[in-house]
Amino acid sequence: MTARRVLLALGSLWELVRFFLVLSILALIVRPAGGEGISGVMPWLLLTGTGNLLVPVGGILLALFPRRYGSLIGLLRLGQGLAVFSIVILLVSGSLAAAANARLLVVGGRMITVAVVVPALLALDLAYLALVVFSREKDAP
Numbered sequence: 001m002t003a004r005r006v007l008l009a010l011g012s013l014w015e016l017v018r019f020f021l022v023l024s025i026l027a028l029i030v031r032p033a034g035g036e037g038i039s040g041v042m043p044w045l046l047l048t049g050t051g052n053l054l055v056p057v058g059g060i061l062l063a064l065f066p067r068r069y070g071s072l073i074g075l076l077r078l079g080q081g082l083a084v085f086s087i088v089i090l091l092v093s094g095s096l097a098a099a100a101n102a103r104l105l106v107v108g109g110r111m112i113t114v115a116v117v118v119p120a121l122l123a124l125d126l127a128y129l130a131l132v133v134f135s136r137e138k139d140a141p
Contacts, residue, residue: 004131004135009060009063011059011127011128011131012055012063014056015083016053018083018125019049019056021117021121022049022052022121023046023049027042028104052083055083058075058079059076062076080125080132083125084122084125084126087122090118091118091122096114096115096118099114100114
């Protein structure tokens with residue numbers, strides 16, 4: 001397995017983790033506003049977000065079987081581009097400001113907030129986007 005295919009598989013696994021991380025962040029942000037608690041919000045978030053699982057599954061298929069699923073590279077580029085675009089729109093629109101100080105985690109006395117996690121998500125998404133955009137067609141015939 002080439003280094004590019006290993007990176008593609010790792011990026012796909014990151015996208016899978018990202019899916020559940022974004023769902024968890026959304027559930028934490030929406031929970032206080034809904035009043036129903038997380039049990040009323042989570043099924044709707046899963047229902048609307050499951051299309052985002054196509055990118056990690058396609059990436060894993062492409063990493064494992066590049067000859068058979070080489071034509072998926074365009075779909076991966078489009079899907080990852082949309083993921084990056086959605087975070088950029090979130091940052092540019094100012095919508096992040098409402099939940100920027102929402103505490104997600106406390107590690108070693110330090111608070112990790114949404115304002116820290118979302119730019120980190122964007123950085124990792126940009127790295128994976130660069131990988132799939134600059135992946136040559138001969139790597140995924």
